[in-house]
Structure formats: C-alpha cells, structure tokens
Amino acid sequence: MTATDIPRVVLAAPTVRAVLAHAARDLPDECCGLLIGSREFDTTATPPGPVLVGVRVETSVPARNLRRSPTRYLIDPADHFAAIRAARAQGRDVVGAYHSHPTDPPDPSATDHRDASGTQFLYLIVSPVTGAVKAFRPSDGRLSPLPVCVEPDPTRPGSQWRYGWSRRCRRLASA
Ligand SMILES: [Zn+2]
Numbered sequence: 001m002t003a004t005d006i007p008r009v010v011l012a013a014p015t016v017r018a019v020l021a022h023a024a025r026d027l028p029d030e031c032c033g034l035l036i037g038s039r040e041f042d043t044t045a046t047p048p049g050p051v052l053v054g055v056r057v058e059t060s061v062p063a064r065n066l067r068r069s070p071t072r073y074l075i076d077p078a079d080h081f082a083a084i085r086a087a088r089a090q091g092r093d094v095v096g097a098y099h100s101h102p103t104d105p106p107d108p109s110a111t112d113h114r115d116a117s118g119t120q121f122l123y124l125i126v127s128p129v130t131g132a133v134k135a136f137r138p139s140d141g142r143l144s145p146l147p148v149c150v151e152p153d154p155t156r157p158g159s160q161w162r163y164g165w166s167r168r169c170r171r172l173a174s175a
Pocket residue numbers: 099100101107108109112125
C-alpha cells in the first residue's frame with residue numbers, strides 16, 4: 001500500500017464539536033454515534049476497481065450505548081437503522097461510527113481492533129479530556145489510522161484548517 005492508497009478524512013468543524021460535546025455529556029461512560037457524509041472513489045484505478053480515496057463527514061447522529069460502560073460501547077441497532085434512514089433522506093450515507101475514550105487516549109483498544117468490520121467504514125475515536133480526534137479503518141484485521149483534517153468553520157471567521165493535511169484536504173473538500 002502506498003501513501004496515495006490511504007483515504008483522507010475531512011470532518012466538518014461543527015460535527016467535531018458535536019461529537020466532543022456528546023463525549024463530555026456521557027461521562028463517565030463512553031458515548032457512541034453514527035457519522036453521515038459521503039465517500040469519494042478513484043474510479044480510474046486498475047484492479048481491483050474503484051479505490052476509496054476520501055471520506056467526508058458532514059453530520060453526526062448520537063446513538064445509545066447499550067453497554068453503558070466507561071470502557072465499552074455497543075451502538076443500539078435501532079439508532080443505527082434510524083441513522084441510515086436519515087442519511088438516505090439527505091442523499092448521503094452512514095460512512096462510519098464514533099465513540100469516546102473517557103480516560104484513555106483516542107487510540108483503538110484491543111476490543112476496538114477485534115470488533116471492527118467493513119473496509120470502507122470509518123471509526124472515529126475522540127477524547128473528551130484532550131479534545132483529540134482520530135480516525136481509523138479496518139485493514140488486515142485491525143484498525144489502521146487515517147489522516148484527518150477539520151474543515152474551517154464558515155460561521156467562525158478566521159477559523160483555519162487543522163491537522164496539517166490542508167492541501168490534500170482542500171482539494172478533497174472542493175471536489
Ligand atoms: Zn474504543
């Protein structure tokens with residue numbers, strides 16, 4: 001795999017704020033929810049066909065954590081289906097899921113690695129303590145990190161691209 005095979009993740013700033021607010025609200029337990037947006041494919045790629053080159057997250061939908069635990073989460077399937085319906089109504093997809101690590105850094109736990117599925121599904125992990133946001137996707141039986149950038153917030157003059165992947169993210173965001 002080369003660097004160009006790694007999909008880029010663009011997050012809308014209000015969505016990052018909403019996810020972090022949810023994480024803070026559900027302390028001391030983990031929060032979880034779904035991510036709605038769109039995927040960008042390179043359809044010119046030679047076999048095995050269209051390659052995922054980017055994921056754009058526009059909104060998030062909170063879900064119930066059926067585990068109600070500070071170290072585990074399980075998205076209520078009813079909330080997952082509701083998110084799918086909401087996404088379709090907007091002409092969008094559920095592109096991934098998010099959860100929080102109330103005390104640990106936002107890196108995948110052994111359980112996160114084990115439970116992950118779907119190579120095009122995005123796993124976002126956030127820390128309500130530091131405000132850090134990281135993205136991963138399943139690859140070879142574990143979660144691999146993806147570059148993330150946060151789009152400037154149009155409602156906040158002077159807000160900047162964050163996380164340093166600005167050139168690529170700018171191109172993706174305008175696509
Ligand atoms: Zn986790």
